[in-house]
Every structure is written in C-alpha cells, then in structure tokens.
Amino acid sequence: MDLNKKQWQWALLFILAFIWGTSFILMKKGLQSFSNNQVASFRIFLTFLFFLPLLKSRINKINRGNIKSLLIVGFIGNAIPAYLFTKAQTRIDSSLAGILSSLTPLFTLIIGLLIYKSHVKMINILGLLLGFIGAVGLIYKSNPGEFDLSSGNYTLFVVAATLCYGISVNEIKHKLTDLDGVSIAALSFVFIGPVAGFHLLFSDLGESFSQPGALESLGYITILSLFSSVFAVIMFNILVKYTTAIFASSVTYIIPIFAILWGLFDGEKIMMEEILWIFVILIGVYLVNKSKLVDV
Numbered sequence: 001m002d003l004n005k006k007q008w009q010w011a012l013l014f015i016l017a018f019i020w021g022t023s024f025i026l027m028k029k030g031l032q033s034f035s036n037n038q039v040a041s042f043r044i045f046l047t048f049l050f051f052l053p054l055l056k057s058r059i060n061k062i063n064r065g066n067i068k069s070l071l072i073v074g075f076i077g078n079a080i081p082a083y084l085f086t087k088a089q090t091r092i093d094s095s096l097a098g099i100l101s102s103l104t105p106l107f108t109l110i111i112g113l114l115i116y117k118s119h120v121k122m123i124n125i126l127g128l129l130l131g132f133i134g135a136v137g138l139i140y141k142s143n144p145g146e147f148d149l150s151s152g153n154y155t156l157f158v159v160a161a162t163l164c165y166g167i168s169v170n171e172i173k174h175k176l177t178d179l180d181g182v183s184i185a186a187l188s189f190v191f192i193g194p195v196a197g198f199h200l201l202f203s204d205l206g207e208s209f210s211q212p213g214a215l216e217s218l219g220y221i222t223i224l225s226l227f228s229s230v231f232a233v234i235m236f237n238i239l240v241k242y243t244t245a246i247f248a249s250s251v252t253y254i255i256p257i258f259a260i261l262w263g264l265f266d267g268e269k270i271m272m273e274e275i276l277w278i279f280v281i282l283i284g285v286y287l288v289n290k291s292k293l294v295d296v
Helices: 006-021 023-030 036-055 067-088 094-101 104-114 122-142 152-175 181-201 205-209 214-242 245-249 251-265 272-288
Strands: none
Touching (some): 006 245, 006 251, 023 036, 023 067, 023 214, 036 067, 067 152, 067 181, 094 152, 104 152, 104 251, 122 272, 214 245, 245 272
C-alpha cells in the first residue's frame, strides 16, 4: 500500500470509517454489563496489552523532545475521549453521537489555525462545511425523530471529545514528525494503559461480572479495543503522517455512510435522498484533500 498515492489514502480513509463506524454499537454492548468508566478503562487497558509486543523495540524512542507530545496524544487523544464517549452513550443515541463526532474536522481546522499556525485554502474550508452538512443530512434522514437534545449535558461530552481529537491530530501532524504511526500509537498507550488498569482494580468488577452476559459484553469490549483502538489508531496515525490533519479527521463524515450500508445488508432500503447526502459527503471530503499545498 503506497500511501503517497491518492487512491490508497482514500482506501485507508474508508477502512477507518468502516471500523470506527462499528465502535458505537460495541460500546453500547459493553455498557449492558459494565459501567461507562469500566468500558473505557477496559478498552484502554486491553489496547495497552495488545501493544506490548510492539513496545520492546520502540520504547527507547521516547525522549525529551517527544514525551510531551506523546502524553498529549495518549491522554487528550485517546484516554479522555474514551471516557467521554462511553459517558455520553449512557444517555444519548448513536445517531446523535455520530452527528456530533462530525465536529472533529472543524475543531481540527480551528485548532490548527489558532494554535499550530497552519494554513488552509478556502476550497478546503468549503469541503469541511459540505462534509458536515452531508453527514448531518444523512443521519437525520436515516433516523428521523431520534434526536433528543434534552440531555444537553451529555451531548457536551461528545463535543468535548471531538475537541480533544482536534488537538491530538494537530499534535501528531506538527510535533511527532520523527515517529512512525505505529510507534506513536504504541508509545502513547504506555502512559495511559497502566492508569486504566489501576482504575479497573478499584472499580466494582465483582458486581459487574455477576451481571447476565458479562463475558459477552467483555468480548465486545475486546473487539472494540483490538479493532477500533489498536488497528484503527495505527492506521489513523499513518494517514495523518501521509496526508493532512483535516483530511484524516474527515473520516467522521464517512462513518454515517457505513451505517446506511449496514442497514442495506440487514434488509433495509436506501432512499434517493440518502444517496444524494452521500454524494455531498464525498464531494466535501474530496475538496478537503484537493490541494497539495494545504498543510493543516
């Protein structure tokens, strides 16, 4: 896979959207037996365990020059959003969470401009807006009547998580140029994995495991850790290195498309309006990655 070529960049973006598109339902399954904090802690700790074989040859890459950035990516880019999303999904539906997660590219752009002094062209900003409008339109059309904003405080958890993602993506793009995507992923979990494990020790695991279907829920969390954290985080970091921060973060626009495709696979019908919204999203993401001169 030559990620210097546009077609492979797009392929990786769609693979990421497919993987992360399933993360919401996996979190919901985990929450059936475990608390929101336990689901997040299990996800982080299991991811850390999966990364252990990769750390032996990479741990010496941590130095004074990158430790601050790795801490930012670890805690702000991975740990905090994991807890925020599971907390939010105790009260809001996955559709609303999907719309709110589409704020990630916008925060990536704003933070890149204000803090990291990056540059962007108007055509890319237009692409961001089109992608966001397309994502909102697609999810709303597919799930009319499911948007209960009465739990306002819980929607803010998702907004805060997307803000964290925006900071982390820019940190990877601008501050961790000396590390490859696999190393960034593995080393960032060195700091947060043990903390999550420590939290699990002091949570009421006995009561949680006594719940019916607890092992099944843990199985879903394990799948969430392996695919949505290990594989997806590695691929995302690689994509950031080879493209731009806003193009990589625009994966959140494509996630709703896979929700529609899963529905088709399950026997549901797709409406013409949904197809039109999909085209709006794809045009928006295309414009985001239009110019090679963009370095956001």
